[in-house]
Structure formats: C-alpha cells, structure tokens
Amino acid sequence: MSRYRVSMDIGGTFTDAVAYDEETGQYTAGKASTTPGQLTTGVRNAMGNVVDELADLSFIVHGTTQGLNAFLQRRGEKVLLLASDGAGDVYQIARGHRTALYEIQYRKPEPLVTRSDTVEIGGRLDPAGAEVAPLSEGDLVAAAEAFRGGGYTSIAVAFLFSYENSAHELAAEAILRRELGDQVPISLSHRLAREWREYERTSTAVLDAYTAPIVRTYLEELSEGLAEDGLGVPLHIMQSSGGIITAAAARDHTVQTLLSGPVGGAMGGVSLSRLTGRKNLICVDMGGTSFDVSLIVDGEADVDTEAALEGFPLLMPVVNIYTVGAGGGSVGYTEAGGLRVGPRSAGADPGPACYGRGGTEPTVTDANVALGRVDPSAFADGEFALDPDLAREALMPIGAELGLDVTAMAQGVLDVVNAKMAQAIRTLTVEKGIEPADFALVAFGGAGPMHAAFLAEELGIDTMLVPRFPGAFSAWGMLETKLRRDTARGFPYALEGADLLSLQKIFGELGDEVAAQVASEGVEGDAIDVRHAIDARYIGQEYTLTVPVGSPDGVDTPEWPASIKAAFDALHQSRFGHSNADAPIEFVIARATAFGDLGRAEPRPLEGADVQLDLSPRPVSFDGTDHDTPVVARDDLAPGTTLAGPVVITEATATTVIPPNWRLDVDAFGTVTAHRTTDNA
C-alpha cells in the first residue's frame, strides 16, 4: 500500500526525515543521529521514525551532502586534468581573480589539481568548432600512462571550444577507455556545461571528477540498501538547481547534485510560499556559526546560471544561498572604547562561553542565554546543557568597559548583531533590485526564529513565518519539488542580424533534449513543462540577464525581435533601475529547462488539538526590561491559537522569540505567523 511521500536530508549531527501521508494529508518529522562512515544506517534509522515499511512509499527524495563534504574536507579523488595544448595553466591561473581588495597577503584558493597533475593534449578547434590542429593520439596515450603511474583515480577533460564541437573530447574519451578500461571515471567538460569560458568549464569538470565517483558509490549503496528493505520506487536526488533527478540519472550529471543539501532550505521557502499564498519571502537560516539567506521572488527560488564554491566556479544552474554572517557564534568585543560584534566567530570550538568548553569571549548565543531567551536545558535537542552563569560572566568585562550592566550589555550585543544582519540583507536586496518591506521573513535553523522578529523590524517587514518543522525545513521543502533538467548552448550574436531560424532550431533541439531526459525518468505528457530562455546584454556589457522566451514557435516571426528587446529592457529596468530602449542588445547563451511534475502533497488542515496551554510566565528581558513571558511548547500550539507577545516557543531543534509588540497566529497547517502590532522601526 503506497501512501507515503518521504524526504530525507543529512546534516552534520542529525539526519532528518519528513513523511507525508497521502491518506491523512498529514506530515510527520523524525530524525536520527547521522552515522559518519556508514551514512545509510542513519538514513534508514531516520526513515524508520516516520514510516514502518519502505514498501509503503510512493515517492522518495534525498538531499545528499556526500559530494560537498568530500570537497569541503578535501578528501575527493586524485584527478588528472587533460587540457588543450598551450592552455594547461588556465586552471591554475584561475582568471587571476582575487576577492579581497585591501590584502597584500592575499591567497588564492588551493587548486584541486596541481600543475603536475595537468597534461596538455595536442589538438585545437577554432571558435566555430572547426579543427585547427588534429587531436594528438600520442599525447592521450601518454596521458593514460601518466594516469596509471601517478596513482590517479579520476580524469577531467576540458578542451578549448568543446562546447561548440565535442568531437575532440569524445575522441579523447574513447582513446582513454581503450587504454584504461570502462571503469575509470572520466568527466568531459562539454557534457557538464555546454557554455564558453574555459576556466569555469574546466573547474566544473574538475569538481565533477573530484567528487562524482564518491557520490555515485554512495548512491548505489543507498539505492541497493533501500531496495533490500523493500523500497519499490526510484530514489530521487535534489540538485543544486532546486529541481530533482533520479539517482540513476544523477550518475551522468553527478556534479549537479553538489549543493543538494544546502538548497533544500530555499526549496522549503518555495513550498511555504505555495502553502501560505505569500509570493515573496526572505528566508533566514541561522545556526550556531552560520547565517544564510535565500530569496523567494514571485513564488520561485532565485536561481543563477553559475555559482562559486569556495572560489571555484560551477557552470550550472544553482539556487542562490547567500552567507552573510557568523550567526550565534559572533563575538562581541571592544575596540578603541567602542563596541564591535563579529565578524569574528567563536566557531564550534570552543564555541560560546555558555557551552562550557573553555570559551571566554561573549557571543550572540551568550547574549540570548543571559537574557533568558533560550531554555538552557533544552538546547540542541537536549544534547548538552547551557550555563547561563558562564554567559553572564563572559559579558561582564566588556560591559564594565562600556559602563553597562550585564543585561544592557547582552541587549546591546543583540541589537548590534541584528542591525548588522538586517543591513546585510538590505544590501543584498538592493543588489537584486527588490524592496524588503514587500516580503515576509521566514526563519528556520536553530537560531533563526530567535532573531527573526528583530531583523524584520530593522527591515520594515511586518510578518514573520516560522514553519512547522524549522529544524527539518530542508527535508520538508524537498518533498514537493519537481524533476528538473537543464541544458544550454552558445549563441553569441547581436539581435540585429542574428539568424533567428537557426536560434529557433537550437531552442527546438535543446527543448527536445531536456524533455526526453525528463520523460526517461517516468513523467509524461502535460506533466512535462519545457521552458526556454536566452542570456542577453546590451552590447558592451559583460554581465548578462536571462530572459524567458516563452514558446520558441514565435522566434522567427517579424515581431519577435522587438518583443525580446522589450522584455530585456523591462528586466534590466527591474533589476538595475534603468534601461535603454535605444541601445542594441546581443545574445550569449540559449537555454532550455524541462520540469517534470511528480505530483505533490495536498496537506489537510491539522486537527485543533485540545491542549490547555500553560501560560505561566518566566522573566525574559526585552529592551532592558524584564517582561513576564510565557514559554510554550511548539507541539501544544494548536491551529487557530492566537497569542500576544512576548512569548517564547520551544521545540527540539529551535527556539522562537516573539517580542512584546508582536502577536502570533497558528494557521491550519501549523505555521506560526507573527505580525508586528506597533510600528516602532
């Protein structure tokens, strides 16, 4: 009897699972300790907490951090890189880029392959894909020899102009297979990214070669393990694009699952947007040492056509996650008689003073604890207790220096960090050309709901949402995402004089390609939605905007040039605040994306549980004054509950703080919605 849709997300400490029961229309969340070294055990344990029999599953999706962790901990494959003759240093030079402007002791990220792991291969194409010099078989045979003798485990091939003509990369693959056999992992750049810019494409191929074999092994083990346990449906994997893919299809596009875990939160935002009908959301995920922001605009995730991972570019659609601060670990200190909070962080070790691990500097978490906003015994699922005395002790020295008592000092640390985080969000919205006051704030992660109301006040936002499973929000979000496949091809021509019949043909081919991929994953007919878009810019600009094209049928009509130009101008106006109707535009890259709709949960309202809320207060400090503040358990908040702030809501993974000038409602699906009742910004 298949009735459960299940998702699971592996974090550093816990593996979360969320199940949706199609019969009752209700969700259950469960978790188990992550089991490093044998992750499938933790996954099975977590699933066991939400469903009895795997045979009961109708759909399963997974966010994996296997590849990402291998990258972050630099324990990926040993990669041999094959590059075009004369261009072997492209990967080392990394475009000469640096990210800090005032640093004479700057260091570039350490490349994943060294110069001696790089072999130049004779052969050259021109920008149109025509052969300038033939591929050197001798060089490839020598490279195979180097592979065997050098202890390599994976190969990346990235030749110039392979996005225009893949013949040399394919021939290289065939020769390498002949020499080294079918088992050697080979990543060809054009398969992963059919776009120009050799460094970015090479980096994508190297990241694939570095992580994919590990992810493939993991997915095979997991799929087999789940099948043994009775799973009868294909395992789906979250991609960096915010769409999903079957584990089988992920074999060929493994690198696209690299950010599988982190994007889950943004997809939770998309689901929450659908559930609440709120189109525009700013999602903040604040943990012990991190503060990440993602945006939902008009109901959709904010997806870019490329991203960078610790400085290494990835040419593929990626949901934007912005890391803008240090979270609860940010340290408060004094400088020249002034107060500073962050960006320095106490990290996880020693961590905040109240962890009792030897930290003596006051952090944001210490300030929250000192003010009574965190239940010291119920932190991090009761894993360890916090010591409020240590928090207060740590705050005393800077308080003494600035002439403030502990309460005022703690309040000050929070006021400063909230103002800084809000300003970072505001700068982000300016870059995106959006107005924060038009958005609602969504808070998740352990510390997000503790700060969100204060951030909202700083940003002029009136509404904040705390989803039902703030600790398992990523897993919950994945449940409803669609299959997604992307492809692209260069089309570097000015609009004026462009061969639009040829563009139409390219769009047709790209669309067919991704539609067939989605169809092969078991979706048919109307459930497949193909969208086309083109990257364009004013001639003379470098950055592009991706303009939706609608149906490619109209591309060859006389009206199309004017309409695509108008669409580009309008997009430019909304993103950048100005546009230029007189300036000519040019195209860069044509794109197609296919979505496959796998159906979704249709949640039914929760039953109004008949719990008598215990509203006995305890003192919590807001703005320097103790307020009698009820502390309620999230599980006791039945739909329809309305409470005036101040209130502290506790649950296993998070603490929500509703300040005095706010009130909260619990909606039919268990989402806590808080509204500002006075305008004090």
Added chain:
Amino acid sequence: MTTVNPITVEIIRNALTSVADEMNATLIRSAYTPIIYEMKDCSVALLDADHAVLGQSAGLPIFLGNLEACTEAIEEQFGREAWEPGDVWIMNDPYVTGTHLHDMTVMAPIFTADETELLGFATSRAHWLDVGSKDPGGTIDSVDVFQEGLRLSPVRVVEGGVQVKSLTQAIGRNSRFYHGAIGDLGAQIACCNTGARRLPEIFERFGAETVLAARDEIFRQSEQIERDFISRVPDGEYRAEGTIDSDGATDEPVAVRLRLVIDGDTMHVDLTETDDARPGPVNCGATQAVAAARVAYKLLIDPDSPPNGGSFRSLTVDVREGSLVGAVEPFPVEWYFTPLGLLIDLVVKALSDVVPDRAAAASYGDSMVIFLSGVDPETKAPWLHVEPTVGGWGAWDGSDGQDAMINNVNGSLKDMPIEVLETKFPLRIRRYGYRTDSSGHGRYRGGVGVSREFELLADATVSTWFERSRTPAWGLSGGLDATGPDVVINPDTPDEVHALKSANVALKKGDVIRTMTGGGGGFGDPKERDHELVANDVAIGVISEDTARSVYGLGEN
C-alpha cells in the same frame, strides 16, 4: 555635549557604512562598463555637511578617501548656497580630482525631508570607458590633458530632480561609446539617489543630535585605533625610492622618492623629492597622491574597517606642486596610477622592517595593458580590445607569493577567457601560462608571472603599456628581486622587436605578440628554502633545474 550610549554608536556606525554599501551595490549592479563592475574602478562616499566621510565603500583601493575634495571645491567656488535639493553635480577636472579624465565624479547634496537643512552629500566616482581622447579608450603618448578627452569643471547634470537632457547628450557625444557613457552616468545618479534617500532615514530614526554625537564618537574611535597603532611603530625616518620605466612620451626613467617620518602617534609622508612632472601621461594631481598615501597607510595599519572622517588624522602628506605627483595644467595624466602603484609599494617597503606582519615583498607592479584594434575582415566592423595582464605577487614571512594574479589596483577584475577573446576578435591565443623562473627567489618565493602569446588572424594595430622593468618587484629580508616584464613582437624570428611601451604599431596578419609579466619578490634567503619545496617547484615547472641548483643550492649538502 550629548553623550550617546555605545550600542547606539555602533548601530549608527554600521548603518552609515551600510548606506555606502548600498550606494556601491546600486552603482556596480547598474553600471554599463566592465571596468566599473568587474575592476571595481569606482568608489562611493557618504559625507556629512562639513564634507567629512560618514561611510565609504570602495571600490578601487586607490580611490580611498578623496571624494570630499570635489564637494569642497564646488563649495569653495560657488559658495554653500550652491547646494539645492534635487541637484546632482558632475566633474572630472584632474587637477582637482587628482585622477584622469576617465574618472567621473558625480555628487548630490542631501537634505532633510522638508528640504530645509543640508545633511550631507552622496558622492560617487567611476571610470568611464571612453571620454573622447585622441586614441580610442585612452592614450599612451599624450603630451597634454587636452589630448586626453572631455574635461568638465563642476556642472549640474540634474536640476531639481530633473536630468538636464541637453548636457547629458553633450557629455555622451564626447564618448566613442555613447550608450556606455549615458548608462554609467545613470548608474552614478542612481547611486547618489540611494544615499540621498537613506541618510535622512537615519537622521529621522535616531534624531539629528544623536547622529551627530555618534559621528563624533565614531571619528574618535577611528582616530584612536590609528594613533595606537602608529605609537607602536618605532620613531624614525624611513626612505624608499624606485623608478617607473618611462613616461610614455620619452624614454627616461622617472623616480618616485619617499621620505616617511614616524613621530609618536603621527606619520608624515614627504613626496617632495619625487621627480618633476613629465611630458608624458604619468603625472597625477596632488589629491590622488594623498589618496595613494592613505591607501598604503590603510593597508598597513587597519585594513579591515571602513574609513571615515576620523581616519587619516594622524597622517600628513607633503606634495610639491609641479612635481610628478603634484601635476598642474596642462600636464597629461592618463596613466596617473602607474607612479601611485609604485608609491604604495614603496610605503610598504619603507616600513617592512618595523611592521613585518603586515608587509610583503613587492608585486609585479602595474596593470600591464595591451590594446589591440583593427577592422574585422568579415563584418568590416571596427574592434578594440584592451586587457590588463596578470602577474606574480610578493612573498611574505610565512607564505609564497601568489602566482598569476591581477594587479593590486585592478580590483577583482578577471582575465579575458581565450574562448571569449577568440570569438569576439580576429585573434588566437597560442599559449597562456606560467613564465618559468620569473619569480623573485627566497625562503618564500614570489609568485610567477605569465606569458601570453597572441597570433593576429587579421591586420591589427597594437599599443602596449608594460612597466617596472627598471624597478622589478623587490625582495625583502634577503629575498631576491623578481624578473621584470617583457613584450616581444614576432619572438624567435629575425624581425623580433621588444616593445614594453608602444603606441599604435601597425602589424600584419600572422604576426605574433608575446607579452610576459614579471613575478613577485621573494622573502628571506633562498638557501633557507625547504628543499622539498624547491624540488616541487621544479616538478611543476615554476623554476628550472639550473635555478634550483644555482640559487637554492638543491643538490648541495
């Protein structure tokens, strides 16, 4: 005097910086020219009504702390009553701004919502691609400012909230890239509007008295941080000098001489011994020389916190009018940053012994620019390509210098991908890679420069500006100097020509240009370098076996 609690002070300090960040985000996201949004060749500052910096967001390090010179100049000339709500001014007079004509400064007075009181100014400076110089995109051999393009003394481009269309057009018509100029102007106006909207919000939220008292405390903190740092540097006189290869118009080296005096908690930078202004375009206005001294000061003293009106109070700079860095009309200024890059490096060098943890050996030192232009044989359209070249950065105590990185004053610019370059222009890159043995050797070695080889697929004209062959990147603490740059036309042929600096050289289809950049200086005695590291450098081809033996003593024991 009002006292403000330290929490409010810190919130206001961050809010003011944040306004500058928002202005900068507005400018960079809406700019037309890659030089602005990738090279970050721009800067914004939020000023108070006394022209003191409330918040600044750079942008190019070299623009640090001198936008106020422009609002002060306007007020000096036209009086305080010149400031009217809704106006935006523009100027690029290099003898006031200190930079070159490409850099347009756009600024707006900020008033209270009821328009009764002047609160401050929103200012921005950005590099425009072309301002009508005698050659496209800039000049190599200009002999006066009038060959370098449009020169604007301060003028209102927006009046009472309405952009002056006639003037806007006239400015645009002076550029070879009309849409780019108009687009960048629009971005700078939008940037000022962001500041003009946000500053009054801060005054309203906290009250004018609180904001101004907080401002005084913020300035005091910055001043104290700097004075505390300088107090720890031993008193004394420190000197350094170096040359740039030539001024572009003639072939003589030009010396930048620095005398630096630390006295208690103050630093004095004396540039008066620097050479006289030159006939070629390497001069700069005094304002920018002061800015460059501030950049070096900031790099060494307090690189992380944004500057404000309390910064640089402990720094004095002496510039001689009529010298290279105190240029007056009509001396040409197109490459004003070449001596300033050297000046910044020299300040670091002068203090490297007494501030060792912040110092590094010299980097390859200049932008190393090649201009290529022609007419596309197929489309018949004219094309122009300008690219700076990456090179090696200096080593420091504890680390090798970085290989192949963009020049310090080029912000976060990236090199031009081969695939983009060959698609857009009739050029082929035959080789682009590390230049073996170009780094300065040392216990920590400098980064390597690169060699980049262009083959012309059609007739083309080339100009080059490669610098620092006479003062290549120096080493520190026993580390060796690096190899300097070289440019060779048709290398390894009988017609081979070296052309570090050249203007409008006509070349034929099939000709080859090889540009080579220098490395960074080394740190410490190369004989002390771990031999395993030396062996690895040989294995990856960064140094030759000969060098490993002769300089590092590999193989000896």
